[in-house]
Amino acid sequence: MTAPGLLVAAVRSGAGKTTVTLGLMRALARRGLRVCGVKCGPDYIDPAFHAAATGRESFNLDSWTMEAALLGQLALRAGEAADVIVAEGSMGLFDGAPGAPAQTGASADIAAHLSWPVLLVMDVSGQAQSAAAIARGVAAHDARVTLAGVMLNRVASERHRKLAQEAIEAIGIKVFGALPRDGGIALPERHLGLVQAGETQGLETLLDTLAERIETHVDIDALLAAAAAGGLSGLARAPLDALRPPGQRIAVARDSAFSFFYPHLARSWRESGAEITFFSPLADEAPPEKCDACWLPGGYPELHAGRLAAAANFLEGLRRFAATRAVHGECGGYMTLGRTLTDASGAVHPMAGLLDLATSFAQRKLHLGYRRARLSADCALGAAGDALAGHEFHYATIASEKGLPFAMVTDAYSQEERPAGLRAGLVTGSFFHTMTKKRGRR
Incomplete structure (x- = not known):
């Protein structure tokens, strides 16, 4: 019970x-x-x-x-x-x-x-x-x-x-x-x-x-x-299996700029045997060298763009990490992987430069809703063609986005696919927040 x-x-x-x-x-x-x-x-x-x-x-x-x-x-x-x-x-x-x-x-x-x-x-x-x-x-x-x-x-x-x-x-x-x-x-x-x-x-x-x-x-x-006991009395415990861990030892950014990390993903990864180590880009910490994958969640990097741009140890460490190991960024993490981030005042801040992306918060537009994504190529999140489900929720706009797409995405109202995000080497990212994998492939 x-x-x-x-x-x-x-x-x-x-x-x-x-x-x-x-x-x-x-x-x-x-x-x-x-x-x-x-x-x-x-x-x-x-x-x-x-x-x-x-x-x-x-x-x-x-x-x-x-x-x-x-x-x-x-x-x-x-x-x-x-x-x-x-x-x-x-x-x-x-x-x-x-x-x-x-x-x-x-x-x-x-x-x-x-x-x-x-x-x-x-x-x-x-x-x-x-x-x-x-x-x-x-x-x-x-x-x-x-x-x-x-x-x-x-x-x-x-x-x-x-x-x-x-x-x-x-x-x-x-x-x-x-x-x-x-x-x-x-x-x-x-x-x-x-x-x-x-x-x-x-x-x-x-x-x-x-x-x-x-x-x-x-x-x-x-x-x-x-309050009622619910309909789970006969349910046997089974693995969560929400999303395949992107690595065995995963570095996850966590601070005021990167806090949008779903607890069920952390629980699922740990139950799969993966280890999670948190680090703080705002404290100028690089992804730990002992890790074999890095996850940059969403959050509010646009409110801390100046500090992130000045965090040389974080940015250089992230670049070194990405040369040999997988790095994935979601929403705010995706913005950080790009070349520049323009804040609300119009100031342009250099970011990691791992993806050919420029984003802006100076001209805001709401992007909101459920998304299904089909991976465009093998990456840390799965194999080419694997389907993921999640959502998008941000006000940032894309000033420039060049390169190979991370995934092909549909929303809840249409089956028309459109490219989303970028991939370059071992680095992937998009504004798509992943919640689960979906059974089979699309």
């Missing part, structure tokens, strides 16, 4: 899922419970906040990129040595991309696949009894999904709470609590979402404040009772 789970969701972004999730996680942890966080969908930032709130690593679960078997194995690991799993949805509960049934990337797919009941966070500002109609619609919309009940958020007054709660309870849906409106509680944001957990000032105090709000206004015992 794995730990019981509960999925925190809403009908739209901005309803308060993240602050409710973090407050609930910290409140449960303060009770002495072992809490494991889960984030539905591709997201690097929220899982780091989950880890801060619970003291345990958080995993991503995504039905568009991940096969059902991998979802089950990750959920199984999330529940190991845990008392309860708290999952945070993304966007609206039923929002996803085109895909086969149960493979749309919607949070509802995860709730259904793992039999986790849903706690619906409802922003009731500007409404009262009408909230009952929304709750009724959510409860009836998808027969696969069980609605445990509702948490009211941004309640203006006791009268407001009473009107909304009584209307919802009159249709047989439980209300677990009501959080008053408080404009002073918010997480700081930047262009890719929230500021990273490690950079958020006073995070521990904020998490405790969120927990106190939950403890004061929410029936936590009833929520724990509503």
